[in-house]
Amino acid sequence: MSILINKDTKVLVQGITGRDGSFHTGKMKDYGTNIVAGVSPGKGGQTVHDIPVFNTVEDAVKATGATVSIIFIPAPIAGDAILEAADGGIKLVICISEGVPTLDMVKATAYLKKKGVQLIGANCPGLITPGESMIGILPGNIFKKGNIGLMSRSGTLTYLMVSLLTQAGLGQSTCVGIGGDPVAGLYYEELLEMFQNDPETEAIVLIGEIGGDAEERAAQYIKNHVTKPVVAFIAGQTAPPGKRMGHAGAIISSGSGSAEEKIAAFESIGVPVARLPIDIPKLMKELLSK
Amino acid sequence: MKIHEFQAKEIFSRYSIPVTKETVCYTTDEVCTASERLGYPVVVKAQVHAGGRGKAGGVKLARTLDDAKNAANQILGMDIKGYTVEKVLVAQGVKFNKEFYVGMTIDRNTKSVLFMASKEGGVEIEEVAKDNPEAILKFPIDPELGMAPFLARKIAFQLFDDFSLVKQGADLFQKLYKIFLDTDSSLVEINPLVITDDGNLLALDGKMNFDDNALFRQKEIEALNEPTEDEKKEIQAKESGLTYIRLDGNIGCMVNGAGLAMASMDVIKHFGGQPANFLDIGGSSNPQKVIDAMNLLTSDKNVKVIMINIFGGITRCDDVAKGLVTALEQLKMDIPIVIRLSGTNAEEGLRIIASQNLPVVGSLSEAAQEAIRLVNAM
Numbered sequence: 001m002s003i004l005i006n007k008d009t010k011v012l013v014q015g016i017t018g019r020d021g022s023f024h025t026g027k028m029k030d031y032g033t034n035i036v037a038g039v040s041p042g043k044g045g046q047t048v049h050d051i052p053v054f055n056t057v058e059d060a061v062k063a064t065g066a067t068v069s070i071i072f073i074p075a076p077i078a079g080d081a082i083l084e085a086a087d088g089g090i091k092l093v094i095c096i097s098e099g100v101p102t103l104d105m106v107k108a109t110a111y112l113k114k115k116g117v118q119l120i121g122a123n124c125p126g127l128i129t130p131g132e133s134m135i136g137i138l139p140g141n142i143f144k145k146g147n148i149g150l151m152s153r154s155g156t157l158t159y160l161m162v163s164l165l166t167q168a169g170l171g172q173s174t175c176v177g178i179g180g181d182p183v184a185g186l187y188y189e190e191l192l193e194m195f196q197n198d199p200e201t202e203a204i205v206l207i208g209e210i211g212g213d214a215e216e217r218a219a220q221y222i223k224n225h226v227t228k229p230v231v232a233f234i235a236g237q238t239a240p241p242g243k244r245m246g247h248a249g250a251i252i253s254s255g256s257g258s259a260e261e262k263i264a265a266f267e268s269i270g271v272p273v274a275r276l277p278i279d280i281p282k283l284m285k286e287l288l289s290k
Numbered sequence: 291m292k293i294h295e296f297q298a299k300e301i302f303s304r305y306s307i308p309v310t311k312e313t314v315c316y317t318t319d320e321v322c323t324a325s326e327r328l329g330y331p332v333v334v335k336a337q338v339h340a341g342g343r344g345k346a347g348g349v350k351l352a353r354t355l356d357d358a359k360n361a362a363n364q365i366l367g368m369d370i371k372g373y374t375v376e377k378v379l380v381a382q383g384v385k386f387n388k389e390f391y392v393g394m395t396i397d398r399n400t401k402s403v404l405f406m407a408s409k410e411g412g413v414e415i416e417e418v419a420k421d422n423p424e425a426i427l428k429f430p431i432d433p434e435l436g437m438a439p440f441l442a443r444k445i446a447f448q449l450f451d452d453f454s455l456v457k458q459g460a461d462l463f464q465k466l467y468k469i470f471l472d473t474d475s476s477l478v479e480i481n482p483l484v485i486t487d488d489g490n491l492l493a494l495d496g497k498m499n500f501d502d503n504a505l506f507r508q509k510e511i512e513a514l515n516e517p518t519e520d521e522k523k524e525i526q527a528k529e530s531g532l533t534y535i536r537l538d539g540n541i542g543c544m545v546n547g548a549g550l551a552m553a554s555m556d557v558i559k560h561f562g563g564q565p566a567n568f569l570d571i572g573g574s575s576n577p578q579k580v581i582d583a584m585n586l587l588t589s590d591k592n593v594k595v596i597m598i599n600i601f602g603g604i605t606r607c608d609d610v611a612k613g614l615v616t617a618l619e620q621l622k623m624d625i626p627i628v629i630r631l632s633g634t635n636a637e638e639g640l641r642i643i644a645s646q647n648l649p650v651v652g653s654l655s656e657a658a659q660e661a662i663r664l665v666n667a668m
Binding site: 101104154155157236237239244 | 504549568601602632
């Protein structure tokens, strides 16, 4: 078991003929991800890495039974690609594209909700169930199969955390990069619920950052619904207010969204928060040995 | 991206939202001429990209030509939160009897546009939110319905007693929502929205911020951008694919990924150091980016040591290393560097760097401590 994806998940790549799409399709295939189709309007009939390319998502889904789509489409038109995936019968959409206009995401998330389709991202590195399936741009070799579920707003910080966990012998059930945008798909609460219900996940790592109040809400959710051990980290402990730290969502505004408030929210319900990335495996081992 | 009050009100006017009669002025003479033409009283208001103008003394009422002249002399050139006032808005003074707040922003939790309104207008809304949160009415807008007439009326009925005002308000809210969508706003505010003595609604102030990700399709808005010196550097960085924010410390940071870049700053501070900047070189592997990044870092005279922290994913460590070697050859700099590299093609990267005799450390904590040691040794 794992959450969201496993070795049987049939994956479709939107934007497979582009530079990034084609490169990462190769990487995902090498990892063992079951990629069954690609979509690129006007390039139906071609193949990329021996994978058949279709003109529309609908055609690809009908021909291959793909249920998950990963999007490598330029940000100005990525919103439309998300809508097409949901309309075409995809059940989980992962949008890697960075810089999608917020109002496009407002429209897309509303449509997906109506269709009962799940979304991860945009502006995210994707997700991985180690040893089974990697759907994204994650460096597969640092992950190790195991029992820690991980969720994070940041890509490279996830890599750092995962390599520290792996070095400490703590493998992962599924790791999900939820992305750094203000309006995004699946977030902490939904993923906490999935990890809580996943028999293979023993403990959870939550990597947050400044901006918004999602971490505070996650803490509330953990208090009420999560019995498994959780360890957290918050990036941006020293970020100045009013400055957007790269991620569109990472800004401390109107006196809220600071790391201090988020750390306090977790610690008040007994969730330890690592001050340094290197403390994550240590805190996790302490919790697991209890 | 932010624009000035007068620009926001110009946009409001285009959607026939009533605003004060007003003129932008750059000199005291212009202020005097405008005041005479508008008739007294007038309000002279600093136009800067910062809130709290009133408190800072950047808004003054003038009842005579002398008043207007004095106000212009005082406000033009003054500093408000680091912004120098280069222009003022001269607006006709209006008699009104009640002030409201209306605003719209993006709500992360409901993933929709959030319409906010309050009977406690005219003060900073953040203060109201803190002291009396129930005084702010909040309505998430279903993107499919938009600001439907019934919804606009429902909001207006909660603000106004008089039905003529309800009708005006509902009309105004619909227009405001349309502006928000049409311009890819991230914030639209009228504070205060007033009821004038003759019983009409009027936008006395206006504020608009925009979604930077959507500027590619908002050329007219983008043309209004007036970046500060620091922001110019940030824009220049963005054109090279870098995200740069200058801070006050002396340890220059070069990191790939926003989260890792923030965490790197945190680790430096944790061990007692001061980061000079946030710099995310992003995801692609292009040696030129590293060269641009090094140029940017060394252009900040406060930088005493540079700490490089790369976790290769899409970014390839060997590309970073190549860029670094080229940058060092071009820049001939004498600033010490501390490097941490891991992930995709780290071994090749480390081999390239080894030829340059640069200090490489194993962990982020070690890198930060070494950088701090080097600063302290100077």
